[in-house]
Amino acid sequence: MKPRDSISTRYILNDLIKNKGVNLALLVILVLSAFLMATGSMVMERLVGSVNQLFDEAKPPHFLQMHKGEYDQAALDRFAAEHPEIDAWVVEEMLGFDSAALAWERPSTGENGDLADSLIDNLFVTQNPDFDFLIDQDGEIPRPSAGEAYVPVAYEQRFELAIGDELRVKTAEGFQELTIAGFVRDSQMASSLSSATRFLVSEADFEALSEAGGGAPEIIVEYRLTDASLVSDFQRAYESDEALPKNGQAVTYQMIRVINAFSDGLVAMALMFVSLLLIAISLLNARFVIRGTLEDEVREIGAMKAIGLPNKSISGLYLSKYRAMTFLACVAGGLLAIVATNLLTRTVQVNYAEAPLGLSTFLVPVLALALVYVFVVGICRRVFKKIRKIQVVNALVHGSTLDDRQTARRAKRQAKRVRRTSLAAFRGTNVNRRLAWLDLRAESAQWILIPVVFFLASVLMTLPMNLLSTFESPKFVTYLGAQESDVRVDLQFSEDVDTVREDVLAAMRQDERLTAVRTYANVLYEAEGEDGWEIFRVEVGDYSDGSVAFTEGGRPESGQIAVSVLNADKYELSPGDDFTIRLDGASTTLTVSGVYQDVTSGGYTAKMEGEVTAGAAAYVFYADSAEGEDPAAIAADYGDEFPSAASIPMREYVTQTLSYVTDAFRSAAVLSFVFGIGVAALITSLFLKLRLTSDRQKMGMLSAVGFSTSEIIAQVRGKTLFAVAVGTVLGPVFAATGGESVVGSFIALAGLGIADLAFIPNPLLVYLVYPLALISAGYLTALALTARLRGADKSAWLRG
Amino acid sequence: MPQTDQVTLECESLTKTYYSTDPPTQVLNGIDLAVKRGEFLVVMGASGSGKSSLLYSISGMDRPTGGNVTLEGRELTSMKDPEVSRVRLTSMGFIFQQAYFLSNLNIQDNILLPALKATPKDKAGVVARVDALMERFGIEHVKRHGITQVSGGQLQRASICRALAGEPTILFADEPTGALNSSMTAEVMDALSDVHSGGTTLVMVTHDPACAARADRIVYLKDGLLVDSRELGAWTKEDAKRREDEVFAWLSEKGF
Structure with a gap:
């Protein structure tokens, strides 16, 4: 070992022993930062890897169009022949069964159950020949034999199904039994946000199921292109061809990817966000500790300078400790992250695919940790640059880190300040309070650490909680383009749609269990895009109840139209603009009344006031349940009565669809609550520990002139409480303003159609419980630390 | 005002042990001491003899390990911290080697600060008293200055003003001239003599024989025990040189 290295090592060891508490606190925060950063980056890498792997194996379509009802096969053939960019295409036939029609039984034990709790669509399909494969858990493309079924992996976990279980499908002719031969992953519908899932059966069983009836037939027309970047042009070409089937939703490869990444990537993003805040806190903390160290050891530094050690060697000596600590933190954080990533990505690996370990698996987290290391050490190095300015005489004689000019400047500042403040002119009678306030003002440069840390901790705790309460709020459905309601009935793609509409509406209006029945029609208009006329979906109904929130402008009245955010961008519309659409060749020019956010139909929708009773592509009914009525039971009744209508209890549906995301947010909220409180308390204790040490002489003097220990303690507690409260109050204010915009813009970037995410916070929690918890944590820490002052010999304080 | 025979401060069998060291250090080994009202008492002794520990123990700053201390008939050692603090606020004044401000x-x-704390409602009276004190000790012109803008001597005189602002019955000084040059030392000692002549009881720890020569009585500490004392009588400027020689000779006998 070189002599310098051995001095550094000895210095580090001695310092670690001497300042155990301070170093441990710093190390804990650094480890947490490194841990979260590494976990975030690893989860992201695994997720992208898993999605890529699944996409490689399953080859999802680049463009797909859902459709219900009759279609023109010849038109599809013609379209395919006209478009050489099509690499492969297929019309996938599907049979949709209600969850209540699916039951299972385990022959070995006799256990059984049904899937009725699931609210998403269950589509039975056969394996595709060329692409859009359903993949089994070994990454193979399974081809079931007669009597076998492959069930979605999500159901395997949710209903604890196993290979060998019997799956019973209730058809119009009775039960059809299939044996579960395995579980499949679905590239199109893998996302936890997906509203449907696919079961794989043999050709023979598919035929049998179709003939038996009870299932709703649907098709998906799927295309795989030679070049995925041609999708937009291809979609336009498809939509402008009137002969092609297209009464359902159109989905592109990009949308599949975004939806896949959005739901699970949010977890990784939340982790990295928490980590960034923690890094900010640990940097502030390191800076504070370093400055304190320099002030404590200024005489030693002066002596080292006096014997001719170069500045670089001196700062190198001090920096070595921070280098060692940050390195240790990165290693420990990285190791912990491996465990955490395995836990967090378990569902991702099951739903998507097990991504192979590659170079990036190691490089990404190492790079993230290297960034943490370089950043932290870089900032520490900057703070240590102050050593260069320390003058030998000032350091040795006055114990000051300041040079002459700085000393003079400081004295001038101080003089100016003390001339303005006067105890004699002070009106109040509480000298203690006055002293505490003057202290805070004079030492604001040091005390600022506390409000800043509590501010960051508060933001850290509030943002995930706000996201959680927003996604859990009944109002959130309005962001998804739906209205806030208890029951929603969808009627689409069927031949006799207009007749069924009348029946459903009549039934709902007569139903005493329902109130406020609203009906909307989805009409396929056309609008002129870059390449001519294309499909333009408009929902027509009554919006006078203010059930839709507009980000710009307001609700449409007669002669007006409101457009979704993505349509406003696409057609460059804003309120007040004229916009021409046509239906069956007849054009109408409308004025844009407002813009709203929507994620349905890919986010491209519009709304018009009025009532359409016939000729629409689909109808939607919303109703509220009367008090005491169970929306789930009502929805089930309508489902039975009108098999061609999809009837769902809205709140339950949204809760279930978003459950994976809300679960992730809940974990993030709990995690950040614990970290927030823990880190805030840790830093408060560290700060007060250093502060009380440097304030010993002042406390000794106050004690000598007649201030009791209780009063001195009360001053410290009061200052802490004030600093803590300021930071804590600013946190939720920022979270509700700036934080909302930051998170909102992230979500807007995902291109889902949510342009302006307004938080729906839980006011009791965010504005009362959280601040109180933070303030209590800070205050209790101050109580614990200052309690030690009692019983001390005050003369020892005076000795410093 | 000359000293009287009435005892203002008294300690009996005072012991003090620091348990923070290994093994524990006993710095006061049973001290009996009585300070008369109006007396100027100096405590001397070699470094580590327990002078400062004695001063802080009898002033209620530190809790003695054993024995008791009474001030004006009230036992300080049995009081709780807020009560002792109140006594320090209203009846004691402190001057230190370093001017803590x-x-x-x-x-x-x-x-x-301390005077306002003691009588917050009589702000005008306190301010007038402090202004008068500052004028008396010649620092009236720097009253609005910051503490880094005045000399060491001025700061120490400000310390004396602060110690006197609450009109204490007893003043404790711990090496008040230890950090000053000779002219500033004289300045501060003149001020203290002035205070004493006004009737205030003074207990001072010092290393400086010339400063000690101003006292009415000197007690000498060795290894935590009071081993000797010397009555010097009232100080006069004319007699200063002779007293300094006398103190010096006395201390020399003790190997000081």
């Missing part, structure tokens, strides 16, 4: 207050505010 709050840097965020100006000189006047620093001096006002």
Whole structure:
């Protein structure tokens, strides 16, 4: 070992022993930062890897169009022949069964159950020949034999199904039994946000199921292109061809990817966000500790300078400790992250695919940790640059880190300040309070650490909680383009749609269990895009109840139209603009009344006031349940009565669809609550520990002139409480303003159609419980630390 | 005002042990001492003899390990911290080797602080008293200055003003001239003699025989025990040189 290295090592060891508490606190925060950063980056890498792997194996379509009802096969053939960019295409036939029609039984034990709790669509399909494969858990493309079924992996976990279980499908002719031969992953519908899932059966069983009836037939027309970047042009070409089937939703490869990444990537993003805040806190903390160290050891530094050690060697000596600590933190954080990533990505690996370990698996987290290391050490190095300015005489004689000019400047500042403040002119009678306030003002440069840390901790705790309460709020459905309601009935793609509409509406209006029945029609208009006329979906109904929130402008009245955010961008519309659409060749020019956010139909929708009773592509009914009525039971009744209508209890549906995301947010909220409180308390204790040490002489003097220990303690507690409260109050204010915009813009970037995410916070929690918890944590820490002052010999304080 | 025979401060069998060291250090080994009202008492002894520990134990700053201390008939050692603090506020004054002041207050505010705390409702009276004190000790012109803008001597005189602002019955000084040059030392000692002549009881720890020569009585500590004392009588400027020689000779006998 070189002599310098051995001095550094000895210095580090001695310092670690001497300042155990301070170093441990710093190390804990650094480890947490490194841990979260590494976990975030690893989860992201695994997720992208898993999605890529699944996409490689399953080859999802680049463009797909859902459709219900009759279609023109010849038109599809013609379209395919006209478009050489099509690499492969297929019309996938599907049979949709209600969850209540699916039951299972385990022959070995006799256990059984049904899937009725699931609210998403269950589509039975056969394996595709060329692409859009359903993949089994070994990454193979399974081809079931007669009597076998492959069930979605999500159901395997949710209903604890196993290979060998019997799956019973209730058809119009009775039960059809299939044996579960395995579980499949679905590239199109893998996302936890997906509203449907696919079961794989043999050709023979598919035929049998179709003939038996009870299932709703649907098709998906799927295309795989030679070049995925041609999708937009291809979609336009498809939509402008009137002969092609297209009464359902159109989905592109990009949308599949975004939806896949959005739901699970949010977890990784939340982790990295928490980590960034923690890094900010640990940097502030390191800076504070370093400055304190320099002030404590200024005489030693002066002596080292006096014997001719170069500045670089001196700062190198001090920096070595921070280098060692940050390195240790990165290693420990990285190791912990491996465990955490395995836990967090378990569902991702099951739903998507097990991504192979590659170079990036190691490089990404190492790079993230290297960034943490370089950043932290870089900032520490900057703070240590102050050593260069320390003058030998000032350091040795006055114990000051300041040079002459700085000393003079400081004295001038101080003089100016003390001339303005006067105890004699002070009106109040509480000298203690006055002293505490003057202290805070004079030492604001040091005390600022506390409000800043509590501010960051508060933001850290509030943002995930706000996201959680927003996604859990009944109002959130309005962001998804739906209205806030208890029951929603969808009627689409069927031949006799207009007749069924009348029946459903009549039934709902007569139903005493329902109130406020609203009906909307989805009409396929056309609008002129870059390449001519294309499909333009408009929902027509009554919006006078203010059930839709507009980000710009307001609700449409007669002669007006409101457009979704993505349509406003696409057609460059804003309120007040004229916009021409046509239906069956007849054009109408409308004025844009407002813009709203929507994620349905890919986010491209519009709304018009009025009532359409016939000729629409689909109808939607919303109703509220009367008090005491169970929306789930009502929805089930309508489902039975009108098999061609999809009837769902809205709140339950949204809760279930978003459950994976809300679960992730809940974990993030709990995690950040614990970290927030823990880190805030840790830093408060560290700060007060250093502060009380440097304030010993002042406390000794106050004690000598007649201030009791209780009063001195009360001053410290009061200052802490004030600093803590300021930071804590600013946190939720920022979270509700700036934080909302930051998170909102992230979500807007995902291109889902949510342009302006307004938080729906839980006011009791965010504005009362959280601040109180933070303030209590800070205050209790101050109580614990200052309690030690009692019983001390005050003369020892005076000795410093 | 000359000293009287009435005892103002008294300690009996005073012991003090520091348990923070290994093994524990006993710095006071059973001290009996009585300070008369109006007396100027100096405590001397070699470094580590227990002088400062004695001063802080009898002033209620530190809790003695054993024995008791009474001030004006009230036993300090049995009082709780707020009560002792109140006694320090209203009946005691302190001067230290280093002038401990709050840097965020100006000189006047620093001096006002304990007096204002003692009688917050009589602000005008306190301010007038402090102004008079500052004038008496020649620092009136720097009252609005910050503590870094005045000399060491001025700061120590401000310390004396602060110690006197509450009109204490007894003043404790711990090496008040230890950090000063000779002219500033004389300045501060003149001020203290002035205070003493006004009738205030003074207990001072010092290393400086010339400063000690101003006292009415000197007690000498060795290894935590009071081993000797010498009555010097009232100090006069004319007699100063002779007293200094006398103290010097006495201390030399003790190997000081």
